[in-house]
Amino acid sequence: MSDYILETKNLVKEFRGFVAVNNVSLQVERGSIHALIGPNGAGKTTCFNLLTKFLAPTSGKIYFAGKEITREKPAQIARRGIIRSFQISAVFPQLTVLENVRIGLQRATGMSYHFWRSHKVLDRLNDSARALLGQVDLADFADERTVNLPYGRKRALEIATTLAMEPELMLLDEPTQGMGHEDVSRVTQLIKKVSAGRTILMVEHNMNVVSQIADKITVLARGSVLAEGPYQEVSRNAAVMEAYMGT
Numbered sequence: 699m700s701d702y703i704l705e706t707k708n709l710v711k712e713f714r715g716f717v718a719v720n721n722v723s724l725q726v727e728r729g730s731i732h733a734l735i736g737p738n739g740a741g742k743t744t745c746f747n748l749l750t751k752f753l754a755p756t757s758g759k760i761y762f763a764g765k766e767i768t769r770e771k772p773a774q775i776a777r778r779g780i781i782r783s784f785q786i787s788a789v790f791p792q793l794t795v796l797e798n799v800r801i802g803l804q805r806a807t808g809m810s811y812h813f814w815r816s817h818k819v820l821d822r823l824n825d826s827a828r829a830l831l832g833q834v835d836l837a838d839f840a841d842e843r844t845v846n847l848p849y850g851r852k853r854a855l856e857i858a859t860t861l862a863m864e865p866e867l868m869l870l871d872e873p874t875q876g877m878g879h880e881d882v883s884r885v886t887q888l889i890k891k892v893s894a895g896r897t898i899l900m901v902e903h904n905m906n907v908v909s910q911i912a913d914k915i916t917v918l919a920r921g922s923v924l925a926e927g928p929y930q931e932v933s934r935n936a937a938v939m940e941a942y943m944g945t
């Protein structure tokens with residue numbers, strides 16, 4: 699079995715001649731937390747979109763657990779266990795927190811809604827949903843309407859609905875964006891906790907978060923990999939400092 703759960707080889711994405719991702723070769727180690735950082739416009743989102751097949755690469759290859767997946771469709775990618783965190787907009791604000799996770803579970807199993815009429819099935823789904831909420835410290839919010847959740851808790855719910863899909867590789871898109879200090883540290887610890895037994899690739903701007911939990915960092919600038927390594931190394935890299943100062 700490959701040590702790398704995810705690998706890209708010379709990934710390129712051009713938009714009408716503009717090179718947004720330029721020869722990016724990533725190696726994400728199984729079981730690690732890997733951060734993708736870089737100034738605005740570096741190509742981080744485009745990379746994520748290539749990995750989930752939201753976009754097709756212009757050239758280059760993508761491998762998951764040693765198997766080439768470059769030409770697979772988004773649904774196939776998800777079935778393999780590559781799950782991108784659902785954005786807040788993907789949860790139903792008027793439903794309760796528990797109901798939203800239950801829908802995530804229903805999606806994950808492909809179970810049709812009429813099964814829910816069975817009390818046994820519903821009880822089982824509720825138990826699983828409560829267990830997931832416990833994992834993200836949202837058990838006390840289970841019966842709250844989602845619209846009433848504080849922002850930081852909504853992001854935790856997003857992680858719970860992603861966990862419902864049983865990800866092997868979780869892609870988190872700026873999980874602490876727009877949060878106050880307390881929520882940032884709670885979500886940072888949460889990511890560390892849910893990383894047990896799975897791999898996380900995250901785009902993250904907050905260097906404090908990255909320094910605390912990332913095993914490896916890839917720095918992108920203008921579409922290319924500028925530096926790679928643990929935080930201690932990357933943070934001392936002169937080219938990285940310049941790229942950040944220059945924005």
Ligand code: ADP
Binds near residue numbers: 738743
């Ligand atoms: P980041 O997430 O690091 O801020 P992006 O991946 O969003 O960067 O964007 C990288 C570059 O590609 C930017 O210059 C952006 O304007 C450009 N870009 C992204 N998507 C498109 C698109 N669909 N069409 C044209 N240019 C795009």
